[in-house]
Amino acid sequence: xxxxxxxxxxxxxxxxxxxxxxxxxxxxxxxxxxxxxxxxxxxxxxxxxxxxxxxxxxxxxxxxxxxxxxxxxxxxxxxxxxxxxxxxxxxxxxxxxxxxxxxxxxxxxxxxxxxxxxxxxxxxxxxxxxx
Numbered sequence: 001x002x003x004x005x006x007x008x009x010x011x012x013x014x015x016x017x018x019x020x021x022x023x024x025x026x027x028x029x030x031x032x033x034x035x036x037x038x039x040x041x042x043x044x045x046x047x048x049x050x051x052x053x054x055x056x057x058x059x060x061x062x063x064x065x066x067x068x069x070x071x072x073x074x075x076x077x078x079x080x081x082x083x084x085x086x087x088x089x090x091x092x093x094x095x096x097x098x099x100x101x102x103x104x105x106x107x108x109x110x111x112x113x114x115x116x117x118x119x120x121x122x123x124x125x126x127x128x129x130x131x
Contacts, residue, residue, distance in 0.1 A: 015078060015079050015080075016079065017079065017080035018038045018039075018044060018079050018080055018081055019080055019081065019082050019083065020038075020039060020081070020082070020083050020084075021036050021037060021038055021039070021044065021076060021079075021081045021083075021084045021085075022036070022037045022038075022039070022041075022084060022085050022086075022087060023035070023036055023072075023084040023085070023086045023087070023102060023107075023109075024036075024037065024086075024087045024089070025069075025086060025087070025088045025089065025094075025095060025098045025099070026089045026090050027065065027088065027089070027090040027091070027092030027093070027094045027095045027098070028060075028090045028091075028092050029060055029091065029092055030059060030060055030092075031048055031049050031050055031059045031060065031092075032048060032049050032059070032060070032064065032065035032068055032092055032094035032098060033046065033047075033048040033049075033068075034046065034047055034048070034065075034068050034069050034072045034098055035072070036072055036073075036075075036076040036079075036081060036084065044075075044076055044079050044081070045072055045075040045076055045079070046072060047068045047069075047071045047072040047075075048068055049061075049064035049065060049067070049068050049094070051068070051071075052064065052067050052068050052071060054067075060092060060093060060094070061093065061094070062093050062094050062096075062097035063097075064094065065092075065093070065094025065095075065097045065098045065101070066094070066097045066098065066100070066101040067101075068094075068098070069097070069098040069099075069101035069102050069105075070101050070104070070105050073101070073102050073105035073106070073107050074105060076107065077105070077106065077107070081107065082107065082108060083107065083108040083109075083110055084102065084107050084108070084109060084110065085109075085110045085111045085112075085113070086099055086102070086109055086110075086111070086112045086113070087113050087115050088112065088113070088114050088115065088116070089114075089115050089116050089117070090116060091116070099112060
């Protein structure tokens with residue numbers, strides 16, 4: 001006899017309920033990527049300034065990061081996420097704006113940690129631009 005799967009009437013799997021998650025915000029000079037995961041690190045949803053529809057230099061604006069954060073926060077609320085801890089990485093311009101946008105949509109932000117990797121004199125940096 002075949003085993004029954006956990007799919008509902010419509011053939012789609014039911015979304016699991018995760019009340020507490022983590023928001024990883026990677027803000028570079030070219031783009032901002034926001035991922036929401038559960039406590040174990042399994043990704044629930046993600047969005048970036050590029051997936052929202054921005055291209056080129058418009059992706060690195062705080063406004064693009066805000067729209068990406070609002071988009072990912074709404075999709076995370078479908079999983080039942082109410083509270084997130086933020087882990088921010090990178091030097092980009094969308095860092096603070098993304099955190100504010102997560103709060104504005106209705107997610108409660110707990111801890112905010114900067115996890116930007118800092119080299120202990122690692123790779124040689126690129127040469128200076130001459131304009």
